[in-house]
Each structure stands twice: as structure tokens, then as C-alpha cells.
Amino acid sequence: MKKIMVTGALGQIGSELIEKLRSIYGEDNVLATDIRKLEYTKGPFEVLDVTDGQRMYDLAKDFGADTMMHLAALLSATAERNPLLAWNLNMGGLMNALEVSRELNMQFFTPSSIGAFGPSTPKKDTPQDTLQRPTTMYGVNKVAGELLCDYYFNRFGVDTRGVRFPGLISYVTPPGGGTTDYAVEIFYEAIEQGKYTSYIQEGTYMDMMYMPDALQAIVDLMEADSSKLVHRNAFNITAMSFEPSQLAAEIKKHLPHFTMGYEVDPVRQAIADSWPNSLNIEAAQKEWNFKTEYDLARMTADMLEKLKIKLHKKAIS
Numbered sequence: 001m002k003k004i005m006v007t008g009a010l011g012q013i014g015s016e017l018i019e020k021l022r023s024i025y026g027e028d029n030v031l032a033t034d035i036r037k038l039e040y041t042k043g044p045f046e047v048l049d050v051t052d053g054q055r056m057y058d059l060a061k062d063f064g065a066d067t068m069m070h071l072a073a074l075l076s077a078t079a080e081r082n083p084l085l086a087w088n089l090n091m092g093g094l095m096n097a098l099e100v101s102r103e104l105n106m107q108f109f110t111p112s113s114i115g116a117f118g119p120s121t122p123k124k125d126t127p128q129d130t131l132q133r134p135t136t137m138y139g140v141n142k143v144a145g146e147l148l149c150d151y152y153f154n155r156f157g158v159d160t161r162g163v164r165f166p167g168l169i170s171y172v173t174p175p176g177g178g179t180t181d182y183a184v185e186i187f188y189e190a191i192e193q194g195k196y197t198s199y200i201q202e203g204t205y206m207d208m209m210y211m212p213d214a215l216q217a218i219v220d221l222m223e224a225d226s227s228k229l230v231h232r233n234a235f236n237i238t239a240m241s242f243e244p245s246q247l248a249a250e251i252k253k254h255l256p257h258f259t260m261g262y263e264v265d266p267v268r269q270a271i272a273d274s275w276p277n278s279l280n281i282e283a284a285q286k287e288w289n290f291k292t293e294y295d296l297a298r299m300t301a302d303m304l305e306k307l308k309i310k311l312h313k314k315a316i317s
């Protein structure tokens, strides 16, 4: 990875990944693109609608990119509300990004998700290779995406790589439109209101990961020796598995007056119920030495500390 182009750069993962990549590979070597216009520019940035394959190709070629990180996509709950848009954007964007990578001989990364699994997948210790019959449009997109990436590797030799991300928790950019968003929202409300109403039912376990670990995983996978990778897209990865009341209890250790109630959203609850409780990550550990630093306790402490500073700064500005 020397010259990297990122789509969806203003999204939840992109906004932090750009900073990390620029700190490692140099500011001018990372091209950020997004459908939204950036208010301020620091480093290369271009507006790109990923359904416009020609513009994607032109930008990648002009930049001299050798790596494509394709992040632009609709998350699970938004995709469920507008399945046709999700198909067009998630699959159209991915096909364009794969084609551009094939034509320009670029290394390729795109995230899959725990959403690539469904109700018939083993819920606990979900194996790397197992049944994938998701019941959401997002999941259908993710499985098709995994297969397409493997296809481009096997058929055309494109160096495609990917991970199945769990819910990602961060204090920088809110996720927006995902099923696991509660695990981010709860921190904002805990600090600002002292209470939170969870749309996910008590007892619903999902895998989660803190953003610094997620970003490091992307870099580690992309830098891994290609010959060691038995899998391509996508590796199970996770750092913790919890349900809402466990997260609330952890927050309470820092904010003793914090309380949580429930008002379950049937759409997002049904999605969560169809996803695994905890993934098996042995393939990622074995093939590219996947590791994490943040468990539930460390993540919660860091989130609260950093978010308090951020919200305080916002309040006085």
C-alpha cells in the first residue's frame, strides 16, 4: 500500500481510517472520496458517487492509486427501509470498485459484517466457514459481496481482502443506520442525559469492537503476506460480545446515576436476533495475526473519557 483511495471517507469508519492511513503512509498518499462534500480540505479529497464507475476509474488513475478501500455502503437498518436503494448502492458501488481495481491492478479492501450471517447460522462461536443465509437486504449484499471479492481474486487475481466487522464503537463519527448503533448512542445519552432507552432488548448478544482495534485490523490484514491467506473476503473478527444490560452496568461503574430502560424497535430487534452472538476468530488470528487491545471495560473507560472531552468542547464552542 503506497497510494490509497478510500470511498465513503466521511462515514463512520472512513473518517478515522483516513487519519490513520495518512499518519502511516503520508498525507498526500491517501485520497479521500465521498458523496458528500468536505467542508474543509486537509489532504486530497474528491466528491465521488460510487455508482459512477467512470469517475471512480478516472480518480483512481489520476491519483496513481495502488490500493482501493471501498467503504461506501448503507448499513443494515437503512437498507431494510430502502432495499432497492441498498442493492443499487451497495452492489453497484462494489462492482465498480472491483472493476476499477481489476483494470488498474489495485489491492482491494471492503468490509463485510456480522450481517452476512442469518438465523440458520450457529449463533455461538460462529465458525469462519459456515451457513450464510441472511434474512436482510444488507446481509444479502454482504454475502454477495464476499463471493464477488473471492471471485475477483480467483478469476482475475485481484488481491481482495476483507473482514466481517461486528458493531463498531467510536466517539468520533456516529454510525447512522445500523442495528448495533445503540452501543454508540448509549454513551452520548449517558453523558448528556444520564439515561438511555435501548431499542435492543435485554439479553440480545452481539459482537462489538472499539474503533482503534478495527482500524489496526484493516492495516494488519492489508499488510499481511498474501501467501499466508487461505481466506480472502471475509475474516470473522471481534473483540467482545455483550448485551445491552452488560454495557449499561459497565457505564454505571463510571457514572453511578446512569439508568437504562427499553423500548424495543421490532425492525432492528429482528435483525439483531438473526445475527450471531459471538464469532470464532481463529482463522484471522492464524492467517494474519489478528489481535485487539480493547475489551468491554477498557473500551467503556476510554469512550467515556474521550466523549466527555468532545462534548464539553462542543458545548463551549
Ligand code: SER
Pocket: 075, 076, 077, 112, 113, 114, 115, 165, 166, 167, 168, 177, 178, 179, 180, 181
Ligand atoms: N454495524 C453494522 C450494522 O449494524 C453491522 O455491520 O448495520
